[in-house]
Structure formats: structure tokens, C-alpha cells
Amino acid sequence: MIRAGAVILSLAATQANAADFYFCWIGANDYTMTGQMTIPDAALSQPMVTEADVTRFKIAGYQAGSLLGKWDMATRQDGASWMLRYDPGRAVFATPGELGLGVTQAWNANGNANDCGNPGFGFNLGNYAQDFCVNGQWIEESGMPPDTPFLVSPVPVDPYCRTYAPVS
Structure with a gap:
């Protein structure tokens, strides 16, 4: 019983010492994606945060503001593509050109x-493009060049990549 209480307190302390980040990606042809990730404070001093460091991660994809699908690491299926490279010092997701890798972001979508999944949604940042996977299909028309930056914000963003002002 005491051990269970210690574990619960430990988890609560870990969540309290973490930062939330929101991001938005603008693709071609009115495709956008919003997301949220939580990174423990200790990982923020690392030169590169990976999928092993984040404690919460979720994304939602849109076309012209209409929801196409969602994905989050909490419901990740075994074998699902899951790679994340985030530079907290610059507040950017690393691109393949920066790291010399073929793929630097695989959020339920591999390099192709x-x-x-079907149904399913995912995002890929590879050496060919940044693009979506929807229901097991590559959405080529969503693609952007691999070095295209996207917004990382301390406040939530909407499907049009506008930030929300904090409400007190």
C-alpha cells in the first residue's frame, strides 16, 4: 500500500515538472495539423528530445478546417511508426537535412x-517531403519540402495555425 502511494506521488510530481508545447503545421492544398506534446523539465536541457522523452503526444490533421483524423502516443498500436526529434534550444522539430537521417518525424506514418492504419491518421517528415497518411494512404497533395519549419508554441493553436490568447 505504501509503495503504491509512493508511485502515485512520483507520477504526480513528474507531471507537475513538465512543459506543454503546442504546434501547427501548414501543408499544401489547405492541409494543416495541430498537436500537443508534454516534455519533462529534465529533458528540456538535452540537445535533442526524442519519442522516449515525451510523456504526452497527440496530433490532429485537417483539410480546409475539417478534421481528417487523430493520433496519439497513448493509443499507439504495436509496430506503429513513432519517431520524434525536437530541438528544445531552438524550439523546432529537426529535419532530415539537419541530422543526416532519412526520416526525423514519423508520427504513425513511416517514410512512405x-x-x-485504416481508419487512421499519421504525419511523416522525411527527406522527400513532409506529408500525411490518411486511412493507410499517402496523401501526396498535402506535401511540403522537408526543410519547411512549423510553429511550436507555448499556447494552443487552432487548425488554421492561429494561437489562442491565454485566458485567466
């Missing part, structure tokens, strides 16, 4: 953006 065709393994997100």
Missing part, C-alpha cells in the same frame, strides 16, 4: 506515409 502509408502505414497509419
Whole structure:
């Protein structure tokens, strides 16, 4: 009983010492994606945060403001593509050109953006493009060049990549 209480207190302390980040990606042809991730404070001093460091991560994809699908690491299926490279010092997601990797972001979508499940949604940032996978299909028309930056914000963003003002 005491051990269970210690574990609960430990988890609560870990959540209290973490930062939430929100992000928005603008693709081609009116495709956008919003997301949220939680990173423990200790990981924020690392040169690169990976999928092993984040404690919460979720994304939602849109076209013209209409929801296409969602994905989060909490409901990740075994074998699902899951790779994240985030530079907290610059507040940017790393691109393949920066790291010399073929893929730096695989959020339920592999380098071919065709393994997100059906139904399913995923995002891929590879050396060919940044793009969506929807229902197991690569959405080529969503693609942007691999070095395209996208907004990372301390406040929530909407599907049009506008930030929300904090409400007190």
C-alpha cells in the first residue's frame, strides 16, 4: 500500500515538472495539423528530445478546417511508426537535412506515409517531403519540402495555425 502511494506521488510530481508545447503545421492544398506534446523539465536541457522523452503526444490533421483524423502516443498500436526529434534550444522539430537521417518525424506514418492504419491518421517528415497518411494512404497533395519549419508554441493553436490568447 505504501509503495503504491509512493508511485502515485512520483507520477504526480513528474507531471507537475513538465512543459506543454503546442504546434501547427501548414501543408499544401489547405492541409494543416495541430498537436500537443508534454516534455519533462529534465529533458528540456538535452540537445535533442526524442519519442522516449515525451510523456504526452497527440496530433490532429485537417483539410480546409475539417478534421481528417487523430493520433496519439497513448493509443499507439504495436509496430506503429513513432519517431520524434525536437530541438528544445531552438524550439523546432529537426529535419532530415539537419541530422543526416532519412526520416526525423514519423508520427504513425513511416517514410512512405502509408502505414497509419485504416481508419487512421499519421504525419511523416522525411527527406522527400513532409506529408500525411490518411486511412493507410499517402496523401501526396498535402506535401511540403522537408526543410519547411512549423510553429511550436507555448499556447494552443487552432487548425488554421492561429494561437489562442491565454485566458485567466
